[in-house]
Amino acid sequence: MAKITYRQALNQAMAEEMERDPSVFLIGEEVAEYQGAFKVSQGLLQRFGAKRVVDTPISEAAFSGLAVGAALYGLRPIVEFMNWSFSFVAFDQLINNVGSLRFMSGGQFDLPMVFRGPSGGGTQIGATHSHCPESWFAGVPALTVVSPAFPEDAKGLLKSSIRSNNPVFFFEGERLYGLEGEVPDADFLTPIGEAKVCREGDDLTIVSGGYSTHVALSAAEALSANGKEADLIDLRTIKPYDFDRVARSVRKTNRLLIVEENKPFAGWGAQIAYDVQHRLFDWLDAPILRVTGLDLPQPYNGKLEAQVLPNVERILAAARQLLA
Amino acid sequence: MVADDPAVAVAEPKAPASSLSPEIQIDLYRQMVRIRRFEEKSAQAFMRAAIKGFCHLYIGQEAVAVGALSVLEARDAVITAYRDHGVALARGTPARACMAELFGKQTGCSHGMGGSMHLFDRAHHFYGGHAIVGSHTAVAAGLAFAQQYENTGGVTLCLLGEGAVNQGVFSETLNLVSLWKLPIVFLIENNDYAMGTSVSRSSAGLPLVNRGSAFDMAGRTANGMDIEDVRAKVAEAINLARTEHLPTLLEVNTYRYRGHSMSDPDTYRTKEEIEEHKKSDPILLYRRKLEGRQVLSDALAKQIDADARAEAQDALTFAEQSPEPDLDFAFSLRFSAEDQIDPIPRPRYSDI
Numbered sequence: 001m002a003k004i005t006y007r008q009a010l011n012q013a014m015a016e017e018m019e020r021d022p023s024v025f026l027i028g029e030e031v032a033e034y035q036g037a038f039k040v041s042q043g044l045l046q047r048f049g050a051k052r053v054v055d056t057p058i059s060e061a062a063f064s065g066l067a068v069g070a071a072l073y074g075l076r077p078i079v080e081f082m083n084w085s086f087s088f089v090a091f092d093q094l095i096n097n098v099g100s101l102r103f104m105s106g107g108q109f110d111l112p113m114v115f116r117g118p119s120g121g122g123t124q125i126g127a128t129h130s131h132c133p134e135s136w137f138a139g140v141p142a143l144t145v146v147s148p149a150f151p152e153d154a155k156g157l158l159k160s161s162i163r164s165n166n167p168v169f170f171f172e173g174e175r176l177y178g179l180e181g182e183v184p185d186a187d188f189l190t191p192i193g194e195a196k197v198c199r200e201g202d203d204l205t206i207v208s209g210g211y212s213t214h215v216a217l218s219a220a221e222a223l224s225a226n227g228k229e230a231d232l233i234d235l236r237t238i239k240p241y242d243f244d245r246v247a248r249s250v251r252k253t254n255r256l257l258i259v260e261e262n263k264p265f266a267g268w269g270a271q272i273a274y275d276v277q278h279r280l281f282d283w284l285d286a287p288i289l290r291v292t293g294l295d296l297p298q299p300y301n302g303k304l305e306a307q308v309l310p311n312v313e314r315i316l317a318a319a320r321q322l323l324a
Numbered sequence: 325m326v327a328d329d330p331a332v333a334v335a336e337p338k339a340p341a342s343s344l345s346p347e348i349q350i351d352l353y354r355q356m357v358r359i360r361r362f363e364e365k366s367a368q369a370f371m372r373a374a375i376k377g378f379c380h381l382y383i384g385q386e387a388v389a390v391g392a393l394s395v396l397e398a399r400d401a402v403i404t405a406y407r408d409h410g411v412a413l414a415r416g417t418p419a420r421a422c423m424a425e426l427f428g429k430q431t432g433c434s435h436g437m438g439g440s441m442h443l444f445d446r447a448h449h450f451y452g453g454h455a456i457v458g459s460h461t462a463v464a465a466g467l468a469f470a471q472q473y474e475n476t477g478g479v480t481l482c483l484l485g486e487g488a489v490n491q492g493v494f495s496e497t498l499n500l501v502s503l504w505k506l507p508i509v510f511l512i513e514n515n516d517y518a519m520g521t522s523v524s525r526s527s528a529g530l531p532l533v534n535r536g537s538a539f540d541m542a543g544r545t546a547n548g549m550d551i552e553d554v555r556a557k558v559a560e561a562i563n564l565a566r567t568e569h570l571p572t573l574l575e576v577n578t579y580r581y582r583g584h585s586m587s588d589p590d591t592y593r594t595k596e597e598i599e600e601h602k603k604s605d606p607i608l609l610y611r612r613k614l615e616g617r618q619v620l621s622d623a624l625a626k627q628i629d630a631d632a633r634a635e636a637q638d639a640l641t642f643a644e645q646s647p648e649p650d651l652d653f654a655f656s657l658r659f660s661a662e663d664q665i666d667p668i669p670r671p672r673y674s675d676i
Contacts, residue, residue: 025473051473057503062462062496069466072451073401075473092493096456097463105444105452106435107657142658144668163664193669240669271673 001184007177009151010040010116013158014078016187018048021076024162027054027063028080028117037082038118038177064090064115068097071113071167078162081117084171085131098167099140111142114161116170120211120261121309123174127297130305132261134210135268137169138239144192145238147171149213151181153236156190164192171238173211195242197249201229204255204322207246207272209235212310216259219315228323230257238268243275250276254285255322259310264292289318342552346619350628352394352551353614356386356607357632359410362419365636366409366426366440370586374644375426378455379440382410384581387606388513389414391554392481392576395562398449399478401467405485406441406455407513407580417445423639429646436649437657449478457518458484458491461510465497468508472569479507479565481558486575487518489532498573502539507565509558510536511574513548519584520592536573548578549604552613579604 004012018024030037032045032055045053056063060081067077081087087094094115102109121130138145146161146168148154154172161168198213199220208216213234220230231249235241250256256276258269273288294308342349363381370379382389385407393402393414404411412422417433425432426440434444434453441455451467454460464482471478488494489512501508512532516523523530533543542564546557554576561572579601583590614620659670 057496057499059496059500061493062465062500065459065462065493065497066466066469066500069403069451069463069468070470070473071466072463073467073470073474075470092456092459093462096459097454101452102660103654103657104434104438104442105446106432106437107660108434108444108446109451110660112660160665163662164668165660165662165664166668189665191666191668240671243671275673 001182003180004151004183005177006151006154006172006179006181007038007040009155009183010158010172011042011044013155013162014041015044015047017159017162018044018052023074024076024078025052025054026078026080027056027067029056029058029082031055031080036080038174040177041080060086060090061093064093065097067113068093068101068111071111072101072109076112076162078114078116081115083129084117084119084133085129087115087133094137095140099142103142110165111167112165114158114168114170116158117172118174118177119171120173120175121293121298121305122211124300124302124305126300130298132293134171134238135262135266138268142167143239144168145171146192146236147210147238148236149176149210149234151179152183153190153196155183156188157192157236160189160192163189168192171210175211190236193237193240193242195245196234196236197231197245198234199230199232201231202253203228203230204257204319205231205233205246205249205253206257206259207233207235208259209238210261212259212261215310215312216315219312219319222312222316223319228319230319241268241272246272246276247280250280251283254283256284256288257315257318257322258288258290259315260290261293261310263295264290265295267292286322289322291315291318341617344552348394349614349619350624352390352555353607353610353620354628354632355390355414356551356610357628358419358635359386359390359413360607361629361632361636362413362422362639363409365640366423367582367586369426369640375440376428377439378406379426379586380407380584381580381582381586382407384601384605385513385515385548385578386410387551387554387610388511388548388576388578389483391551392483392511392558394555395559396481397478399476401449401451401471401478401480403451403460403464403467403480404453404483405457405460405488406453407485408441408443408453411483412443412445412450412453415445415450416448417443417450419635419639420642421445423643424646427643427646428648429643430649430653431642431646435653437654458488458494460484461488461494461497464508464510465501465506468501468506469504471507477566479509479562481509481511481562483511483513485518486512486514486523486532487521487526489535490527495535498536498539498541501571502541505569506571507569508571509561509565509574510571511558511576513578514575515578515580517584517592519588531575533573533575542570542572544572544574546574546576548576549606549609551606551610
């Protein structure tokens with residue numbers, strides 16, 4: 001095991017998969033000569049050359065569409081969005097083409113591609129740079145949505161995503177890139193669709209994903225100091241999410257709190273809450289609660305942004321309500 | 325022999341001999357007639373509601389797809405917009421598979437999941453059939469990118485309607501293909517109308533071929549009613565793409581006799597305008613030309629027509645008699661099987 005950052009974990013994942021499979025290439029803005037806007041692709045140009053680490057003009061629609069064509073032809077593109085908020089100018093490509101072409105062709109074509117980059121708020125870059133669009137893409141039937149919280153999972157899941165024959169939308173975080181964690185030295189894959197238990201407890205279940213998992217972890221520790229122990233489940237994959245793992249925990253604790261950075265209306269937590277109430281109604285001792293981003297565009301002001309994002313205070317308040 | 329100006333493209337009897345072999349000339353003629361008869365059969369089926377949704381006919385534009393695709397090799401890639409029946413047929417997709425797709429049947433070339441606007445045929449390197457205007461031009465660039473990446477020697481031909489040139493993604497894509505010297509030809513099928521909006525009401529900076537000049541792309545025009553002109557200009561552009569990896573923007577002027585789709589009442593142009601264009605019908609003109617060259621006899625022309633009618637009827641019967649796809653089959657298409665990682669659970673959510 002070595003201690004590396006989330007950023008380095010992603011870098012290693014791409015490098016290892018590019019080494020393994022010559023059809024894998026990385027394309028996006030500033031991924032090559034600049035070494036990545038957030039340095040996730042550091043060193044890849046030097047190692048793999050300009051043919052496989054491709055700088056683009058600021059043309060998300062064109063280079064996303066180009067990646068679709070390359071995937072239809074059999075290559076395995078990794079498309080980096082400097083920020084997921086910039087992907088919206090390529091929305092047609094992502095929804096109509098990535099989301100439909102395999103199906104509309106009657107299954108003749110595969111789309112083995114990864115779209116990745118940072119999403120979410122917390123760095124005071126305003127509403128247009130702080131979107132958390134996981135749930136929007138999760139609403140498209142053909143898309144797989146992944147959102148790792150820890151370096152080990154970032155590496156293992158990105159490697160699995162690159163090897164998947166299906167399009168994976170991979171959500172990282174500017175606030176996660178510098179986070180350090182132990183990552184195995186040997187080649188490993190983290191399965192898509194499997195959640196991880198970060199912390200065990202019998203009093204309530206907290207389900208979270210991405211950066212919110214770290215906020216939930218802090219809240220769970222605060223709860224523990226007050227004698228209440230939470231089972232904390234980090235989803236890792238948002239769609240398909242690991243219902244069975246959530247269900248096992250809910251059957252034990254009988255209380256469910258969901259923490260997600262999405263806005264409240266139809267965030268992925270709403271789907272989980274629906275599924276759990278539908279299938280585990282008799283196991284619940286209290287209504288399911290969600291702590292989400294507030295229903296506002298992201299404010300620039302730092303104090304306001306901290307209130308808009310899921311935070312420890314709101315999680316604790318919700319937990320107290322659940323445990324009352 | 326090859327005219328730049330459509331006004332002088334009308335072939336006279338005793339036309340000079342072509343550099344094309346008689347076999348090629350006959351085949352070009354035959355392919356156009358096949359498409360014409362197929363489309364007439366499609367229109368009839370649509371009128372009696374056997375074909376649903378949208379149905380955009382290729383009648384009038386046959387020389388474009390047939391002439392352009394006639395110079396391609398099997399390894400080349402073809403992609404087009406939603407007026408795709410003629411392109412699929414010209415590429416080699418069987419008429420049965422095309423008609424069955426229009427009928428939404430399991431035996432269709434997209435197994436009933438795509439319909440008229442989304443014909444696909446991987447075996448023939450036909451990458452669709454795309455119905456969001458302009459969207460497929462970026463996908464086309466990716467096909468060419470992959471051909472270059474894999475060094476296949478293949479090139480990509482991307483057909484688009486003239487209405488697509490005003491989509492932002494098309495300009496972005498021209499920039500990319502020129503910057504990266506991708507082996508691709510963009511062929512604008514300019515039939516004068518983007519649905520009901522004429523070129524002059526939608527596009528500044530005519531002719532449309534000018535759109536490539538900002539990106540230093542080679543530009544050419546062709547008379548889309550003259551199949552040999554289309555073939556010659558596309559051959560030149562394909563050669564440039566294949567040997568020098570230089571993209572070309574081609575503007576081919578053509579005309580559709582039918583509405584934008586079968587649902588179009590066609591109120592934005594006069595009957596006289598349509599009749600005037602029918603005088604330069606690509607099939608009629610080429611027949612006269614080949615008769616003048618004594619390549620095509622009346623008997624052979626009749627035989628070609630009879631064969632095409634029979635093929636269209638056979639396709640129709642096949643489509644009518646084919647089974648419908650079922651919901652389980654549709655669900656089976658959602659995801660590709662995994663072979664490098666463990667299978668991913670794929671719940672349907674609706675029946676959790």
